[in-house]
Amino acid sequence: MSDELDTVFSLPAVDADPDTEIGILLMGLGADRLLAGLGVACRGPAEHPATVTMVVDQLRHGVRQDLTFGDAVAAGARRWQVACQGFAAANLRPRPRSAALRRLWADAAHALAGGADVAPQLRTDGAAERVYLTACWLRPEEITQTAEAHVVLPELPS
Numbered sequence: 334m335s336d337e338l339d340t341v342f343s344l345p346a347v348d349a350d351p352d353t354e355i356g357i358l359l360m361g362l363g364a365d366r367l368l369a370g371l372g373v374a375c376r377g378p379a380e381h382p383a384t385v386t387m388v389v390d391q392l393r394h395g396v397r398q399d400l401t402f403g404d405a406v407a408a409g410a411r412r413w414q415v416a417c418q419g420f421a422a423a424n425l426r427p428r429p430r431s432a433a434l435r436r437l438w439a440d441a442a443h444a445l446a447g448g449a450d451v452a453p454q455l456r457t458d459g460a461a462e463r464v465y466l467t468a469c470w471l472r473p474e475e476i477t478q479t480a481e482a483h484v485v486l487p488e489l490p491s
Contacts, residue, residue, distance in 0.1 A: 352382065352460060352463070352464050353435055353438050355383060355386075356382075356464050356467055357435065358386075359386070359464065359465065360438070360468055360471060364469075364478075364479035365402075366389055367465060367468050367472075368405075368406045368410050368483065369405035369406045370382075370386060371409035371412050371413060371462065371465040372404070372405040372408030372410075372412065373385045373389055373392075373405050373408075373409075374462040375458070375462055376408065377459075377461070378459035378461070381461060382460055382465070385465065389402075406479075407484060409469075409480070410479070410481075410483045413469055413476055413480045415454045416466055416470070417477065419453070419455035420470070420473075422452035423451040425455075425470075438467070441467050442467050
């Protein structure tokens, strides 16, 4: 069986990167929640990815006074648009997909880290932003479509 068609189910290694396990959980979230997480993560670069996920859930249920879910999605959409410029500058394209989620995550995280060396738009300020950006990049078409629906472009002066 080739590396491209890895379908082996495996449990995480004891010394596995914790971002990978959080990332695998995030892969199952809807695009609007991923963008909201990206937006929240950009507001608090020192936040842990799990903390950001809890904040997003609180925003969805309207229990926070400091931010709305829609504002978080819009902030994430703006960050995604910047990242898309970085993907183009670094010539990053999604590779063939593995059915092994940990391998899929590791490949995407590695590609983004390499892209950040080339394109400053892909540099992140903390673990939460890095994890949410990686999760978004694994579904670029869906994330882009959702981002375009949530970003209000500034009006041009007449």
